[in-house]
Amino acid sequence: MSTSNTFSIHNTNKNNEETLVEQRRQLDFFKARGIPVRVSDCHDCVRLQFRGEIAPETVRDCVGRLLDLADEYDIVLDRVRIADTVGWASPASVQRVVGTIREKWPDLKLALHLHDTRGTGMANALMGLQMGIASFDSSCAGLGGCPFAGHKGAAGNICTEDLVFMAQEMGIETGIDLDALIECARLAEEIVGHALPGQGHARRQPVEISHRSPGMTEVLVEKRGAVQWITINREERRNAMNDAVVFGIMDGLTAATSDPDVRAVVLTGAGDRAFCAGADLSAGSGSFKYDYSKVGIPFVQLHEAGARSDCAR
Numbered sequence: 478m479s480t481s482n483t484f485s486i487h488n489t490n491k492n493n494e495e496t497l498v499e500q501r502r503q504l505d506f507f508k509a510r511g512i513p514v515r516v517s518d519c520h521d522c523v524r525l526q527f528r529g530e531i532a533p534e535t536v537r538d539c540v541g542r543l544l545d546l547a548d549e550y551d552i553v554l555d556r557v558r559i560a561d562t563v564g565w566a567s568p569a570s571v572q573r574v575v576g577t578i579r580e581k582w583p584d585l586k587l588a589l590h591l592h593d594t595r596g597t598g599m600a601n602a603l604m605g606l607q608m609g610i611a612s613f614d615s616s617c618a619g620l621g622g623c624p625f626a627g628h629k630g631a632a633g634n635i636c637t638e639d640l641v642f643m644a645q646e647m648g649i650e651t652g653i654d655l656d657a658l659i660e661c662a663r664l665a666e667e668i669v670g671h672a673l674p675g676q677g678h679a680r681r682q683p684v685e686i687s688h689r690s691p692g693m694t695e696v697l698v699e700k701r702g703a704v705q706w707i708t709i710n711r712e713e714r715r716n717a718m719n720d721a722v723v724f725g726i727m728d729g730l731t732a733a734t735s736d737p738d739v740r741a742v743v744l745t746g747a748g749d750r751a752f753c754a755g756a757d758l759s760a761g762s763g764s765f766k767y768d769y770s771k772v773g774i775p776f777v778q779l780h781e782a783g784a785r786s787d788c789a790r
Contacts, residue, residue: 479520480531480539488520497546504550514593515555516588517543520562533577540578540585554614556586561601564594570606575608590611591635593619593674597641598635606649615640618662619674638662638676667702668743669718696725697747703740705733714746717757 478500479485491499507514519539540557540672559574577586589605590651591598591613602613614634621633638658641651666673698707709716716722721782726744733739746752 478518478539478543479562480535484520497542500546504546504552508550514547514550514552516558517547518560518590519543519555520560533574536574540582542608544582544585556588558588558612558614559590559591560590560614561570562590564592564598566591566601567597568600570609571601571604575605575610579608586612588614590614592633593635599639602640603637603643606644606647613640617658617675618665620665620669622785633674636662639676664703664740667704668741670701670706695719695721696729698729699724699735700732700739703738705729705736705739705742707742707744709744709753710748711757712746712750713753714757715754716746716748717754731772 478493478496479488484490485493485547487495489496504514505751506512519536538561540559543557544554557578559578561571571589576585578585587610589602589610589612591601591605593599605613615637616634617637619633619636619639638655640660641653644651645655662675664672695710697706697710699706707726709718709726711717711719711722711724730742733742
């Protein structure tokens with residue numbers, strides 16, 4: 478639930494009262510099927526572009542509504558997650574909000590969902606740790622963002638490897654292999670094709686493009702580091718499929734299968750109109766003269782190659 482009706486409407490197209498109706502419907506579904514509910518979220522707990530500062534008392538009241546809803550369904554929550562959805566928080570505001578909630582429910586376990594939009598995310602996490610909070614949302618390499626935040630620069634969650642590094646340096650055991658986590662962050666950068674905000678993987682390696690299918694215009698096959706990118710390149714046709722597209726995709730998969738350095742394959746479409754509009758059935762397109770019973774062969778080969786290796790494909 479959000480502390481702000483305005484943000485709730487932007488985020489889910491429902492105000493808070495409508496959100497409660499929807500949450501009751503979902504809880505009825507979960508209860509009927511024996512699905513446990515352990516965590517509840519209170520969003521937008523510091524400040525919003527739409528309405529300015531959020532009073533700590535408003536956050537406390539939002540938490541109270543969530544706890545009342547849990548009681549209504551005989552749910553015992555493991556914790557309530559407090560979210561700085563847009564990334565306005567500072568250590569002082571985290572202290573105020575957490576302190577206000579604890580004044581009313583001193584034994585309630587809290588978690589923090591922090592964004593790093595203004596560079597204070599890790600400082601806010603440190604304040605949370607100092608106040609006894611042991612559960613945090615984070616994302617590998619700082620991936621993510623908030624499209625409904627009213628701020629184009631709204632960054633992703635705090636970076637997992639940065640948070641783990643800080644905890645370990647403070648003598649807090651996380652049970653996480655930091656070196657392996659940093660490799661995951663580097664892989665994430667290779668997949669998205671640009672630098673990500675996390676600092677723990679700061680020894681960034683340049684994106685390498687070492688293969689492009691010769692003469693192929695319908696499909697582009699590129700290797701970027703350990704990632705094979707296959708791009709349907711028919712933006713003017715909304716990336717609709719024809720024989721050449723299928724052949725190009727099969728080429729890309731076959732190349733990935735035979736390359737031991739490839740750890741992931743990304744299939745995407747050119748432009749921002751559509752990933753793939755389906756089959757190209759336009760007149761004169763010359764589509765689909767091939768016997769497609771063989772299309773699955775490179776997928777099977779890729780799966781088998783992945784099963785034989787130590788990496789996920």
